[in-house]
Amino acid sequence: xxxxxxxxxxxxTNLINTNFQERRFLAKDGLQLYAxxxxxxxxxxxxxxxxxxxxxxxxxSRDFHLLATxxxxxxxxxxxxxxxxxxxxxxxxxxxDKSRYQLAIEAEDVLTACAALDIARAIFIGTxxxxxxxxxxxxxxxxxxxxxxxxDIGPVIEIDGLLQIRHYLGTQQALLSWEEAxxxxxxxxxxxxxxxDDADWRDMxxxxxxxxxxxxxxxxxxxxxxxxxxxxxxxxxxxLWALYAGFQSIPLMAIRGENSTxxxxxxxAEMAQRHPGMTSVTAMGxxxxxxxxxxxxxxxxTAFIDRIS
Numbered sequence: 001x002x003x004x005x006x007x008x009x010x011x012x013t014n015l016i017n018t019n020f021q022e023r024r025f026l027a028k029d030g031l032q033l034y035a036x037x038x039x040x041x042x043x044x045x046x047x048x049x050x051x052x053x054x055x056x057x058x059x060x061s062r063d064f065h066l067l068a069t070x071x072x073x074x075x076x077x078x079x080x081x082x083x084x085x086x087x088x089x090x091x092x093x094x095x096x097d098k099s100r101y102q103l104a105i106e107a108e109d110v111l112t113a114c115a116a117l118d119i120a121r122a123i124f125i126g127t128x129x130x131x132x133x134x135x136x137x138x139x140x141x142x143x144x145x146x147x148x149x150x151x152d153i154g155p156v157i158e159i160d161g162l163l164q165i166r167h168y169l170g171t172q173q174a175l176l177s178w179e180e181a182x183x184x185x186x187x188x189x190x191x192x193x194x195x196x197d198d199a200d201w202r203d204m205x206x207x208x209x210x211x212x213x214x215x216x217x218x219x220x221x222x223x224x225x226x227x228x229x230x231x232x233x234x235x236x237x238x239x240l241w242a243l244y245a246g247f248q249s250i251p252l253m254a255i256r257g258e259n260s261t262x263x264x265x266x267x268x269a270e271m272a273q274r275h276p277g278m279t280s281v282t283a284m285g286x287x288x289x290x291x292x293x294x295x296x297x298x299x300x301x302t303a304f305i306d307r308i309s
Contacts, residue, residue, distance in 0.1 A: 054130025192287025
């Protein structure tokens with residue numbers, strides 16, 4: 001059985017915005033997938049490469065709403081921006097075969113999305129798992145990647161960070177209100193994100209959660225975290241340096257949260273050594289994964305992408 005999600009009775013607070021089009025299309029195996037498409041009808045965006053945003057493990061297109069809105073409405077060089085919901089997240093179908101929640105399948109879904117949305121080449125922004133997918137795409141379809149922004153992810157993932165992700169995703173409970181959801185996020189992540197203000201925490205809550213039957217719940221299939229269940233502190237995590245080499249001929253920007261537990265400073269430095277043209281940015285006062293619409297990051301991102309046609 002395929003579960004359509006969210007159901008008609010569910011609500012997500014920022015769907016009242018009208019500055020994007022909702023796009024639905026089918027994966028190769030028939031699952032319905034979802035994307036938000038910003039700036040598509042603005043003739044000024046046709047002269048520039050579009051931007052495709054890929055979220056993290058349990059996240060969805062709403063993570064990029066403020067960033068996409070600002071990029072699509074840029075007064076000098078507006079861009080078309082597409083943000084995806086992977087299978088099992090947001091408004092995409094949940095997969096009845098839970099074994100298909102894997103990077104290779106999701107990379108194929110990204111290729112399907114690009115074909116369905118008439119994107120032959122783009123600038124890609126990948127947060128966490130989205131950046132891992134981009135490592136695969138650099139090998140599978142390098143011509144698609146006009147430039148890449150890796151948000152707090154690299155070819156080596158720290159096991160301590162994965163264990164933290166497993167803990168907070170696996171212990172998330174249903175909440176009674178949006179106010180409680182916001183406070184919950186601040187309590188869990190506040191130490192790693194001291195720079196965020198109240199509006200940032202509210203935006204994060206609205207991206208992560210949805211409302212169902214009067215309760216606020218996480219907006220992803222819980223089966224997504226099953227592959228993390230057997231991790232231990234001494235579990236070896238394979239590196240992706242061989243795939244990272246695929247970025248050598250691609251303009252690359254990498255962002256590391258100052259307090260990240262996923263991307264170490266040592267790996268971040270090694271990435272710059274292996275890709276001498278890489279633009280390196282540290283998101284001060286943020287952990288995993290940085291909010292990209294924050295002004296201290298947005299200026300650097302726009303400067304990077306504006307160098308790309």
